[in-house]
Amino acid sequence: MANILIVDDSSTMRKIISRSLRQAGLPVDDIVEAGDGIEGMNALQTSGKQIDLILSDINMPNMDGLEFVKAARAGGFEMPIVMITTEGGEDIIAEAIASGAKDSIKKPFTPEQLNEKLGGLL
């Protein structure tokens, strides 16, 4: 069972992702939430849990998803990071992958799409 960190400035989207992960039948144990990249870094450094997968938005205030991916990798966190975002542009996704993200999922999404993208990472 995996612990997952969800980084998204929308509390609605964090709730939808949490519910969809469970509906998709993925082996989810605990879900940790963060409202931006800064909170995401704090969660990685202080939650005391081993995070197995990070799902991060891109367009967020304070520290966006691209900066967060770079900060997480610079901090030595090596778990897979998948961007869940409305930003489907090829160059943005390429920048996220080049920064250390594993994959991306476009919003809106279905639980089946989550399962397809995340099943092999958990």
Added chain:
Amino acid sequence: MSLNSEISESMSFNEQQLAEYVINATREVFSTMVMMDLGDDFPLKDPITHFKCSITGMVGFAGTYSGVISIHCPVNLAKKITCAMLGMEEEEVEDGGEDLNDAIGEIANMLGGSVKMILSKGGLDVKLSIPTVIAGEDYTVNSLSDIDCVVIPFSAENDRFLVGLTLKKEE
């Protein structure tokens, strides 16, 4: 309410095609995230800028194109949308509460992301703003400049809401 030729040519979309794209994007958001089927009644016969007991979610574009995509929704329908998105009961959703505002803002955000896909293939030359939500018993939403727009009325749950898109091609 129309799309001028400069925007049409640069996007390779005429007004009808842009409206159909926004209609399909809105239907996709509602079918996957809200589990709600929508009807549409494009074109809108008269402009609507004045709203009562409503909530408006907006996301701005900046870069090679500027503009705003917005959803204007009666509060009662917005509560049903919020309940469907979050699996809540209607009495749990407060007027002006975080869940209501966040849900409508997130719908605007997803619509903004879909429209951005046709404005910028790579995604780096057009930026999306963080969503803004306003709500009230009686308010007016106007664009300060006379820029091109497409407005689409939708029906859901025996109620109506609007999705509007204003766009300007920057030099």
